[in-house]
Amino acid sequence: MPDTSARLTRLICGTPLMNDIWSPHVTLQRMLDVEAALARACAAHGVIPSGAVGFIEAACDAACLDAEALARDAALAGNLAIPLVKQLTARVKQLDAAAAKYVHWGATSQDIIDTATVLQLRDTFVLLDEGLRAACAALARQAQAHRTTLMAGRTWLQQALPVTLGLKFAQWLDAMLRHGERLEALRTRMLVLQFGGAVGTLASLRDAAPAVTQTLAAELGLALPTLPWHTQRDRIAEAATYLGMLTGTLGKVARDLSLQMQTEVGELAEAAAAGKGGSSTMPHKRNPVGCAAVLSAAMRAPGLVATVLAGMVQEHERALGGWQAEWEALPDLARIAGGALAQTGQIIAGLQVDEQRLATNLEMTHGLILGEAVMLALGEQIGRLDAHRLVEQASKAALQNGRTLFEVLADNPSVTQHVPPSELRQLLDPAHYIGQACAQVDAVLALYTARANCT
Secondary structure, three states: OOOHHHOOOOOOOOOHHHHHHOOHHHHHHHHHHHHHHHHHHHHHOOOOOHHHHHHHHHHOOHHHOOHHHHHHHHHHHOOOHHHHHHHHHHHHHHHOOOHHHHOOOOOOHHHHHHHHHHHHHHHHHHHHHHHHHHHHHHHHHHHHHOOOOEEEEEEOOEEEEEEEHHHHHHHHHHHHHHHHHHHHHHHHHHOEOOOOOOOOOOHHHHHHHHHHHHHHHHHHOOEOOOOOOOOOOHHHHHHHHHHHHHHHHHHHHHHHHHHHOOOOOOOEEOOOOOOOOOOOOOOOOOOOHHHHHHHHHHHHHHHHHHHHHHOOOOOOOOOOOHHHHHHHHHHHHHHHHHHHHHHHHHHHHHOEEOHHHHHHHHOOOOOHHHHHHHHHHHHHHHOHHHHHHHHHHHHHHHHHHOOOHHHHHHOOHHHHOOOOHHHHHHHOOHHHOOOOHHHHHHHHHHHHHHHHHHO
């Protein structure tokens, strides 16, 4: 089997632990775990001899399989489970010929592959939960530390109004907390057994089917669904879309951070480390390599999610192509989501903030960024539209003549007769025009604390 976890770029858009969960070896082992549990469940209810179980369990070791032969045979068989069962049966036969007759009893290939995937997703969710907690803790610390740190808020990539850096961290934290909620809800729907036999009726197990199914679910620590879900792929699609949404949020964070790291902006920087962020030709470069990895994941995720969503349209009781399309897309989504989350947590935790540059950039427009504050105060006296016209004219004049907005407004009797210079100075102070920013930071931090105390 091609080892996709061994790509040379595996640690740029992934982590060792997440890559391992979806590695060929672990994928095979999870399938074998299902086969071993199936043997125990069938024996528990007299479907197969109890004496066969030990031999089947002993053979369910991925290290004993010929992975390269499995990869070749899977291309002919159409899925990995068919050649796996053949190798497993041969292995059991070497141990005990009678026991070999009971390998894979009552199951179909999709039962083994889907349930193994669910086990891998369960391990994935554990890592994502840990990553979310770490990222949220780092964001909470930064939000608190920079609760009142002023900076320019930007819309359409242009300076708009003052905000605080803490508010940006709080906004990201708020989104990450929702992803934590979604993950818990997803677990309840996703972590269920898949076991239905050829067409979902478990006819091969006759009257023992309900009992075997219940025992198999218990053996694997999975919930018992109402019925098999071979061609009802909403669970898998929900997992894929969750991973895509999480990666999209992380991409948003990385995009904002990388924009603030531009040389001309210079407000933030990723933590420095030996060999990190350099250029092969320009010695002075300090590139936002962590952000690049996250953004790479965010660009790949939509196409992978779309593949899984397209695969939901499946034929009758077993799919022709749709199910198979999940086999590469879902593991890739898990790997890049896990990698992006780990990168984001590290970036936020070590982020370097240049408060002087934040202040300098905020003053770059010489007061123009506070035009709305003056316009609204003046509008209370002369009407909003007339006030907008006066402040707009003053802004243009300030730009043309290299003056501050205060200087232009203070020289205009149409303005000062309603808003005296002393009030103008206060209106043009960014600290007086951040609205509910600090209260919003506090609200998110309170929510974070409450969630953290509940877990």
